[in-house]
Amino acid sequence: MVKPPHTSAPTIRLVAREAGVSQATVSRAFSQPELLAPATVEKVLSTAKRLGYVPNQVARALSTGRTHNIALILPDVANPFFSALMRGAQAQAYKRGYATFLGDSDETASLEDLLLDKLAVQVDGFVLASPRLDEERIRRHAGRRPLVVINRELEGIERVLVDTASGFADAVKLLAGFGHRVIAYVGAPRSSWSSQQRARAVCETGAALGLKVAQIDAARPSHEAGRACVDQLLNTGATAALAVDDVVAQGIMAGLADRGLSVPHDFSVIGCDDIIATTTYPPLTTVNAYCGLAGAKAVDLLLNGLSEPAAPVDTPVIVGELIVRGTTGPAPQGGVPNAGAPADRDPSSPTTSRRRPRRPKPEPQAAGPSSSRKSI
Amino acid sequence: MVKPPHTSAPTIRLVAREAGVSQATVSRAFSQPELLAPATVEKVLSTAKRLGYVPNQVARALSTGRTHNIALILPDVANPFFSALMRGAQAQAYKRGYATFLGDSDETASLEDLLLDKLAVQVDGFVLASPRLDEERIRRHAGRRPLVVINRELEGIERVLVDTASGFADAVKLLAGFGHRVIAYVGAPRSSWSSQQRARAVCETGAALGLKVAQIDAARPSHEAGRACVDQLLNTGATAALAVDDVVAQGIMAGLADRGLSVPHDFSVIGCDDIIATTTYPPLTTVNAYCGLAGAKAVDLLLNGLSEPAAPVDTPVIVGELIVRGTTGPAPQGGVPNAGAPADRDPSSPTTSRRRPRRPKPEPQAAGPSSSRKSI
DNA sequence: ATCCCTAATGAAAGCGGTTACATAAGAGAA
DNA sequence: TTCTCTTATGTAACCGCTTTCATTAGGGAT
Numbered sequence: 001m002v003k004p005p006h007t008s009a010p011t012i013r014l015v016a017r018e019a020g021v022s023q024a025t026v027s028r029a030f031s032q033p034e035l036l037a038p039a040t041v042e043k044v045l046s047t048a049k050r051l052g053y054v055p056n057q058v059a060r061a062l063s064t065g066r067t068h069n070i071a072l073i074l075p076d077v078a079n080p081f082f083s084a085l086m087r088g089a090q091a092q093a094y095k096r097g098y099a100t101f102l103g104d105s106d107e108t109a110s111l112e113d114l115l116l117d118k119l120a121v122q123v124d125g126f127v128l129a130s131p132r133l134d135e136e137r138i139r140r141h142a143g144r145r146p147l148v149v150i151n152r153e154l155e156g157i158e159r160v161l162v163d164t165a166s167g168f169a170d171a172v173k174l175l176a177g178f179g180h181r182v183i184a185y186v187g188a189p190r191s192s193w194s195s196q197q198r199a200r201a202v203c204e205t206g207a208a209l210g211l212k213v214a215q216i217d218a219a220r221p222s223h224e225a226g227r228a229c230v231d232q233l234l235n236t237g238a239t240a241a242l243a244v245d246d247v248v249a250q251g252i253m254a255g256l257a258d259r260g261l262s263v264p265h266d267f268s269v270i271g272c273d274d275i276i277a278t279t280t281y282p283p284l285t286t287v288n289a290y291c292g293l294a295g296a297k298a299v300d301l302l303l304n305g306l307s308e309p310a311a312p313v314d315t316p317v318i319v320g321e322l323i324v325r326g327t328t329g330p331a332p333q334g335g336v337p338n339a340g341a342p343a344d345r346d347p348s349s350p351t352t353s354r355r356r357p358r359r360p361k362p363e364p365q366a367a368g369p370s371s372s373r374k375s376i
Numbered sequence: 377m378v379k380p381p382h383t384s385a386p387t388i389r390l391v392a393r394e395a396g397v398s399q400a401t402v403s404r405a406f407s408q409p410e411l412l413a414p415a416t417v418e419k420v421l422s423t424a425k426r427l428g429y430v431p432n433q434v435a436r437a438l439s440t441g442r443t444h445n446i447a448l449i450l451p452d453v454a455n456p457f458f459s460a461l462m463r464g465a466q467a468q469a470y471k472r473g474y475a476t477f478l479g480d481s482d483e484t485a486s487l488e489d490l491l492l493d494k495l496a497v498q499v500d501g502f503v504l505a506s507p508r509l510d511e512e513r514i515r516r517h518a519g520r521r522p523l524v525v526i527n528r529e530l531e532g533i534e535r536v537l538v539d540t541a542s543g544f545a546d547a548v549k550l551l552a553g554f555g556h557r558v559i560a561y562v563g564a565p566r567s568s569w570s571s572q573q574r575a576r577a578v579c580e581t582g583a584a585l586g587l588k589v590a591q592i593d594a595a596r597p598s599h600e601a602g603r604a605c606v607d608q609l610l611n612t613g614a615t616a617a618l619a620v621d622d623v624v625a626q627g628i629m630a631g632l633a634d635r636g637l638s639v640p641h642d643f644s645v646i647g648c649d650d651i652i653a654t655t656t657y658p659p660l661t662t663v664n665a666y667c668g669l670a671g672a673k674a675v676d677l678l679l680n681g682l683s684e685p686a687a688p689v690d691t692p693v694i695v696g697e698l699i700v701r702g703t704t705g706p707a708p709q710g711g712v713p714n715a716g717a718p719a720d721r722d723p724s725s726p727t728t729s730r731r732r733p734r735r736p737k738p739e740p741q742a743a744g745p746s747s748s749r750k751s752i
Numbered sequence: 753a754t755c756c757c758t759a760a761t762g763a764a765a766g767c768g769g770t771t772a773c774a775t776a777a778g779a780g781a782a
Numbered sequence: 783t784t785c786t787c788t789t790a791t792g793t794a795a796c797c798g799c800t801t802t803c804a805t806t807a808g809g810g811a812t
Binding site: 008077087090094101119121223279281 | 623
């Protein structure tokens with residue numbers, strides 16, 4: 001037997017001997033003190049403290065089958081939506097006495113599968129955010145360990161959904177009120193539950209208000225994709241765009257800037273998630289997706305299910321709200337000004353008739369609780 | 377004894393019985409097959425496969441003292457520097473067969489301490505990124521479990537450092553070449569090792585080139601802080617700023633925009649980390665800190681140390697390089713134009729003499745491998 | 753044929769807890 | 783007083799796997 005790498009910690013046996021009680025008593029002093037005489041508990045805990053004893057989670061897990069760990073599996077930690085989600089989830093798990101494994105699937109279904117397999121024995125349950133896995137395999141994993149899914153609808157599997165439909169509907173109304181007649185939705189691939197939901201809300205509300213709605217689906221919802229689709233976007237005749245998320249919205253803003261168009265004077269942009277929205281310039285009008293809350297909720301659901309296995313499947317829905325900031329304004333009279341070719345395609349072209357708009361009024365400090373982005 | 381929540385997996389005993397061998401043989405078939413006759417290994421593995429047996433990590437950990445887990449403790453997952461770092465670390469750990477716990481200390485030393493305590497028994501070692509903890513406590517934890525620190529110098533403790541000094545020196549040279557005579561460094565609190573290192577590089581190089589260098593220390597390195605310090609920044613007479621990280625740099629850009637100043641025409645800005653640099657507009661000139669690489673290196677160091685405990689303390693240094701993009705340009709003739717008060721302080725003031733600069737030439741597609749920022 | 757050595761396997765004692773079951777000591781109730 | 787029922791604690795059997803030590807069977811060497 002290989003000795004543990006460092007000085008081995010005091011065990012329950014040592015504490016028992018020192019306190020003059022049995023192992024069982026020490027164990028109970030920690031896990032079920034109500035079974036013991038108060039004086040005994042006191043005695044045990046104090047000697048434990050004196051010796052620096054801490055119950056060994058691994059041993060406890062082996063014996064009880066409860067690890068007090070959960071795992072959070074997500075497609076990409078570097079995506080701020082997921083970072084925020086993770087932050088919320090980890091904090092909530094910690095609060096409830098659970099430690100969190102992180103699994104980054106790098107957007108691939110197979111890696112997701114492997115992570116789920118590998119971590120299964122070490123955790124009491126999983127939170128699976130925006131899974132890339134097919135339904136069948138998700139169900140297989142769910143059959144082995146409790147599992148909560150975020151942003152995917154699977155009948156019979158616990159899930160938390162972020163409902164941004166009403167937020168997007170409000171966003172469309174805002175644009176209609178500003179006089180926009182043609183708007184566009186820039187989405188992710190059709191496989192994304194969230195993107196589909198948002199697209200539907202935009203189309204329906206737009207139709208109800210008599211707007212013309214164009215839809216563009218980016219190959220992947222990235223900054224680059226948002227930036228690249230701007231030509232296509234302008235061709236639709238739209239004067240405003242709603243993006244599937246803030247990152248794409250920011251990309252669209254960059255693309256517009258490339259063409260010398262100013263936001264919101266020449267074009268309005270709305271994002272979703274409210275995660276990098278306050279750091280753009282102008283600050284982005286967006287639909288708050290309460291990412292952190294979604295993570296925390298999922299953890300709660302999972303842990304509640306653990307203590308009450310018979311509980312019925314609950315499906316909390318988080319409703320996102322429109323937050324109006326600086327990237328939305330009146331529709332430009334006469335449509336979008338004839339923008340030059342993008343700068344990087346024609347760097348030598350003279351800067352023609354570029355109007356600098358009146359400065360958008362940035363919502364002063366009331367930009368909502370901005371996520372802290374500190375540095376090293 | 378409470379039964380494990382779900383269907384219990386087949387154990388080593390079952391496999392042994394089915395294969396007609398002893399437990400020990402099954403165990404060895406998995407961990408030290410070279411001790412067994414090839415035919416036996418074959419027989420055991422095939423019946424194991426048939427039964428769907430997978431060795432239980434928890435039991436293995438209890439018995440061997442090796443968990444095959446590590447923990448990554450960092451101040452804030454939502455900070456893109458740390459998300460990137462985490463991504464690199466987790467991927468590397470996975471490659472080497474280790475699972476990763478995530479601990480977010482929310483920038484507080486005490487929580488960091490608790491996380492280290494709580495996770496200690498479940499992991500073979502820690503990666504501690506930019507710790508907020510005091511040296512004494514770090515050493516205490518390091519005495520209990522192997523521990524690698526990122527971006528902090530502690531004699532005798534393994535660490536990986538990201539050396540951005542030469543990158544910042546190059547950045548100063550770039551600015552000097554552009555004719556800037558007064559520059560400023562906007563840093564984090566003095567407690568940050570990285571910020572100190574960068575400040576020194578800027579001051580020394582600036583002095584060598586005959587530039588005047590101002591230093592501003594933000595209370596926290598956040599977007600808001602960067603934005604808020606712009607007044608102070610302009611008062612120094614500087615025509616260019618180097619920020620401790622990209623987030624602060626982005627904040628500075630927002631603050632300059634508030635005042636109607638354009639980058640890089642009126643003012644040059646340089647960041648650090650290269651993590652959100654390609655998503656700003658114009659794309660940010662920055663010093664690449666190879667965040668992901670730092671995370672991966674730290675994991676390697678940790679795991680190598682685990683297999684060879686006697687190995688000498690190694691201190692890999694990752695050298696960051698200057699990446700020139702669109703936020704740096706020639707110093708404005710006659711200094712920074714007299715900017716109006718920030719928009720949000722005087723929203724009614726007419727937009728006076730605002731010049732729209734010639735469009736900065738954005739480095740076309742060669743903006744480097746942009747981190748993927750996808751959405752749900 | 754005898755001895756020694758090696759290779760392959762098994763038996764069983766942990767790893768550090770939890771918990772079913774047994775036991776002992778009081779507290780009421782009859 | 784005797785019996786039953788709590789209440790507080792101890793004993794010991796696991797949890798699933800690893801590993802030491804013992805055992806057995808061949809395979810040369812002498």
